[in-house]
Amino acid sequence: xxxxxxxxVWEAHTVRKLPNGQTQLFxxxxxxxxxxxxxxxxxxxxxxxxxxxxxxxxxxxxxxVPTNELKEPYSxxxxxxxxxxxxKNTKDYGIRFFDTTTGTQGIVHMVGPEQGITxxxxxxxxxxxxxxxxxxxxxxxxxIGTTQVRDVLATQTLALSPLKVRRIEVNGKxxxxxxxxxxxxxxxxxxxxxxxxxxxxxxxxxxFDGFSLEERMTVCNMSIEGGARCGYVNPDQKTFxxxxxxxxxxxxxxxxxxxxxxxxxxxxxxxxxxxxKVFKAEDIRPTVTWGITPxxxxxxxxxxPALETLNAADRQTAExxxxxxxxxxxxxxxxxxxxxxxxxxxxxxxxxxxxxxAKYLKGRKVSPSVKAIVVPGSQLTAIQxxxxxxxxxxxxxxFEWRGxxxxxxxxxxxxxxxxxxxxxxxxxxxxxxxQGSQTGRTVLMSPLMVAAAAITGxxxxxxxxxxx
Amino acid sequence: xxxxxxxxxxxxxxxxxxxxxxxxRIIPARFLRCVTFDGLGEHAFRDERTGPxxxxxxxxxxxxxxxxxxxxxxxxxxxxxxxxxGSSREHAPQSIWRFGFTALVGGSFAxxxxxxxxxxxxxxxxxxxxxxxxxxxxxxxxxDVEVTVDVAQLTVSAGAKTWKASIAASARDGLVxxxxxxxxxxxxxxxxxxxxxxxxxxxxxx
Ligand code: SF4
Numbered sequence: 001x002x003x004x005x006x007x008x009v010w011e012a013h014t015v016r017k018l019p020n021g022q023t024q025l026f027x028x029x030x031x032x033x034x035x036x037x038x039x040x041x042x043x044x045x046x047x048x049x050x051x052x053x054x055x056x057x058x059x060x061x062x063x064x065v066p067t068n069e070l071k072e073p074y075s076x077x078x079x080x081x082x083x084x085x086x087x088k089n090t091k092d093y094g095i096r097f098f099d100t101t102t103g104t105q106g107i108v109h110m111v112g113p114e115q116g117i118t119x120x121x122x123x124x125x126x127x128x129x130x131x132x133x134x135x136x137x138x139x140x141x142x143x144i145g146t147t148q149v150r151d152v153l154a155t156q157t158l159a160l161s162p163l164k165v166r167r168i169e170v171n172g173k174x175x176x177x178x179x180x181x182x183x184x185x186x187x188x189x190x191x192x193x194x195x196x197x198x199x200x201x202x203x204x205x206x207x208f209d210g211f212s213l214e215e216r217m218t219v220c221n222m223s224i225e226g227g228a229r230c231g232y233v234n235p236d237q238k239t240f241x242x243x244x245x246x247x248x249x250x251x252x253x254x255x256x257x258x259x260x261x262x263x264x265x266x267x268x269x270x271x272x273x274x275x276x277k278v279f280k281a282e283d284i285r286p287t288v289t290w291g292i293t294p295x296x297x298x299x300x301x302x303x304x305p306a307l308e309t310l311n312a313a314d315r316q317t318a319e320x321x322x323x324x325x326x327x328x329x330x331x332x333x334x335x336x337x338x339x340x341x342x343x344x345x346x347x348x349x350x351x352x353x354x355x356x357x358a359k360y361l362k363g364r365k366v367s368p369s370v371k372a373i374v375v376p377g378s379q380l381t382a383i384q385x386x387x388x389x390x391x392x393x394x395x396x397x398x399f400e401w402r403g404x405x406x407x408x409x410x411x412x413x414x415x416x417x418x419x420x421x422x423x424x425x426x427x428x429x430x431x432x433x434x435q436g437s438q439t440g441r442t443v444l445m446s447p448l449m450v451a452a453a454a455i456t457g458x459x460x461x462x463x464x465x466x467x468x
Numbered sequence: 469x470x471x472x473x474x475x476x477x478x479x480x481x482x483x484x485x486x487x488x489x490x491x492x493r494i495i496p497a498r499f500l501r502c503v504t505f506d507g508l509g510e511h512a513f514r515d516e517r518t519g520p521x522x523x524x525x526x527x528x529x530x531x532x533x534x535x536x537x538x539x540x541x542x543x544x545x546x547x548x549x550x551x552x553x554g555s556s557r558e559h560a561p562q563s564i565w566r567f568g569f570t571a572l573v574g575g576s577f578a579x580x581x582x583x584x585x586x587x588x589x590x591x592x593x594x595x596x597x598x599x600x601x602x603x604x605x606x607x608x609x610x611x612d613v614e615v616t617v618d619v620a621q622l623t624v625s626a627g628a629k630t631w632k633a634s635i636a637a638s639a640r641d642g643l644v645x646x647x648x649x650x651x652x653x654x655x656x657x658x659x660x661x662x663x664x665x666x667x668x669x670x671x672x673x674x
Contacts, residue, residue: 015657015664018650020641024657026664036557038503047651052658053665064501078501085503129556129580143556146505147583151654159650161638194550197579227553229579250550261669293488313487313549320486411497419520431492431554438496438515443596 002268005121006165006200007232009140009265012125019200022159028122029139030057030152032095033108034064034082035412036127040091040149044270049154051093056156058117059090060098062107063412067375067402070100075372079413093153101462106378106404109133109221113213114306114380116246119258120235121265125152130346131230132223132427136216137243138235138265140200143224144307164274169205172281176198179356180215181348181426181446183207185287185297187219188226193295196228199274202267203233207281213242214352221347222428225294234266288459289430289444290333291321296430298333300449306330324432325441326420335345336443339421340432341372341454342435343399343447346410348426349377353447354385358393360451362468366398367457373400373415375407399454411436424453473646474589474619475511477571480537481544481607481615481626484513484528489547490554491581495563508559509538509566531568533611538568546600546607547574551592552581561585571617571622573633575600586639589648591619598632599624619643 003011015024032040037059044051051057064079073080083100090097098104098111105111109130112118120138124131127149134141144158151158152440168191170183188195201223208216216233223231233239240259243249250258283301296318298304307329310318322329327336343349343357354376366372374394376382385391391401408415409427416436417423423435423442430442443459452462462468499511513529526531537543545564551574552560561584564572572585572592585592595603606626609616615626617633619640624631635643642648 012668013664015501015660018648018653020638020645020653022638022650024661025652026668027528028668035500039505039558042504049655052661058475076501083500084501127558128558129554131556143580145561145580145583147557147558147587147649150553151651154651155654155658156665157654157657157660159638161636193553194576194578197550197576224554227550227578280639294491317487410492412501429490429492429554431490432491433496433515436498438520 002271003265004165004202004271004273005138005232005265006140006163006202007280009121009123010162012121014449018159022161024157025123025160026157027125027152027163028056029117029124030110031126032057032059032126032149033110033128034061034086036146037089037149038082038085039146040153043147043150044153051095051153053156054094057095057153058098059086060096060105060108060111061086061100063410065100065405066414067407068414070403076414081296103379103383106380107346107349107406109330110350110378110381113137113217113379114246116243116249119243120239120262125158128131129224133217133221133346134231135220135223135232136213137239137448138232138262140230141231161369163200165202166196166199166275166277167202167204167273168277170207170279170281171205172207174207174281177448177463178284178286178447179448180218181213182284182287184219184222185289185294185444186284187279188222188295189287192227193225193293194227196223196226199228201228201231203227203231208233213238213350214350217350218347222294235262259355286446286449286461286463288333288449290325290327291318292324292430292432293317294428295442296321300334303330303332334461336459337422338370338424338453338457338459340417340423341370341450342408342423342425343450344375344377344407345427346377347428348447349375349381351381351384352417353426354381354390357447357451358390360448361393361397364397364455366454369457370454372454373402373408375402376404379404408435410434424450424459426450471589471649474643474648475508476616476618476620477542477544477591478614479540479542479544479570480533480611481546482528482533482537483546483604483607484529485548485604487548488550488553491552491557491560492554494552494560495557500559505559505562505566508563509568512563512567541568542570543568544571544573544617545569546604547572549575551577553578556580558584561590562589565590566635573603574616586642586648589643589656591617591635591643593617593619593624593633593635595624595631595633599614602629603631
């Protein structure tokens with residue numbers, strides 16, 4: 001019988017059926033970070049349990065790391081306590097830790113792929129909802145709670161129920177100036193922020209075939225914003241090429257066998273999906289959010305929705321959103337004044353993002369009214385970018401060049417909005433208070449749109465600022 | 469590990485309205501800077517409850533009803549649709565539970581939030597849109613009447629009203645049988661786990 005990748009991976013990792021009807025699923029790779037793991041280690045100690053398969057867990061530190069302060073102790077004693085707790089836990093239990101001193105630290109969803117730990121046909125869990133990022137490699141990867149982190153540490157398994165699979169096909173070529181970020185913002189806008197509840201998303205079609213692994217990661221990353229716990233792209237030659245030579249990639253004699261195994265996990269032709277949605281790449285334009293959920297988005301040249309056009313439930317959230325964002329219904333978002341520009345995060349803090357923007361940034365200047373920061377998602381990315389001289393281009397343009405971490409994606413480190421500042425952001429969430437100020441405002445967009453906003457000081461169509 | 473069988477939660481209720489209430493609103497990220505869950509209860513919905521000026525805002529969690537629930541250490545929170553969307557942080561259900569809520573009734577719940585709550589022994593049941601509106605109105609009008617969330621019978625009732633409720637079968641099973649924390653079952657499977665692990669050759673260790 002023809003099967004989806006989801007079904008094949010699920011079956012290969014099924015240990016047994018549990019008394020409550022759920023599946024005991026084996027977790028091939030477990031990633032942990034400093035925010036959601038300390039309590040899990042605490043529970044482990046309380047129960048007198050050990051880490052069962054320590055070589056299958058990998059740790060890094062990302063959320064609390066200050067990006068402008070390299071020396072420890074950090075000025076925030078709680079951040080220091082959290083990093084030290086992770087050092088102790090990984091040392092006590094023999095877990096590989098990509099610490100800040102190793103040159104390999106970074107956002108957890110960047111470290112896995114960079115190290116070749118993220119591989120097709122695997123199950124990957126992490127106490128972080130953006131774990132779906134790893135699905136770009138054809139893995140079933142999803143976020144879990146802290147008690148479940150304990151479960152994986154103690155047993156390398158989880159109690160789960162299978163998901164339905166929705167195939168989301170995007171076909172055709174994106175117009176210049178339209179990016180993977182616009183594709184996922186558009187999908188979420190159309191299918192809704194809770195449209196994916198109960199589903200795994202399989203992203204497919206010629207647009208995805210043409211995407212690099214980094215572009216696929218950008219899309220898979222935001223599956224959770226569409227309500228889907230995981231999202232994946234079937235593995236292909238591009239996937240294998242990306243992994244080849246990475247530190248944890250299979251070596252020499254093992255390589256061919258691994259590739260054959262990985263390829264066998266791809267969805268079979270003629271397999272059944274629980275749902276299919278089809279999009280045309282040509283219909284997608286640069287997209288920005290205007291509200292407080294990632295689904296509240298418009299094309300840059302559209303007006304924000306008039307309240308009368310919305311149904312009762314959407315209308316209530318929209319009213320709340322307009323009040324928070326200090327924006328008016330039925331007006332263009334283009335031209336809205338921007339205070340801060342953030343280029344980074346596990347959605348768009350990769351080397352390809354930094355290169356793409358740098359290409360256009362040469363010779364341009366950030367508006368004096370804007371504070372702009374660029375934060376490579378990982379140390380390896382930062383090192384590569386410096387090697388290519390990208391840091392100079394950003395600094396000359398007026399961006400602050402920072403160290404690796406989550407930075408202004410969320411309010412757990414010193415990078416925060418102040419008051420009701422409006423931030424043009426390449427991250428993934430525009431929730432109230434997400435960027436560290438209760439009244440702060442976030443407009444999500446692609447990296448090049450962030451750069452355009454930085455230069456003009458306004459929410460801008462990048463295609464009018466740069467020759468794309 | 470023996471756990472209580474949770475067949476029913478009977479307690480005073482509080483309506484916290486709105487759809488798509490995300491985990492950043494339930495527990496702002498700055499409170500995630502911690503190595504234990506202790507003390508999270510008092511910060512549930514912190515930025516909804518307190519303005520940037522440090523003054524209290526009108527919010528259900530600031531009401532006398534909320535204070536009664538916190539004192540009793542049991543309560544039912546009535547919420548909207550897609551509650552708990554956003555991050556996987558268990559800090560969100562932990563803060564609601566530590567505040568004093570022992571059951572949630574809503575239109576729908578984000579999956580990770582739902583799973584995290586179940587593992588704490590906090591049932592999250594759903595009602596149809598119409599029934600939820602009725603339940604919400606009832607709770608506001610009758611703050612002194614206890615609401616019963618019956619996980620075994622799959623109903624929510626209050627006063628003379630009874631509404632039909634739903635919850636994932638596996639969660640219901642776990643709650644009513646005192647197995648809502650799966651760790652015991654998972655540990656029991658150690659042998660078949662080892663077999664599955666041996667059959668999966670991936671991730672070359674260094
Ligand atoms: S960059 Fe943002 S979304 Fe990604 S892991 Fe860090 S905080 Fe989470």
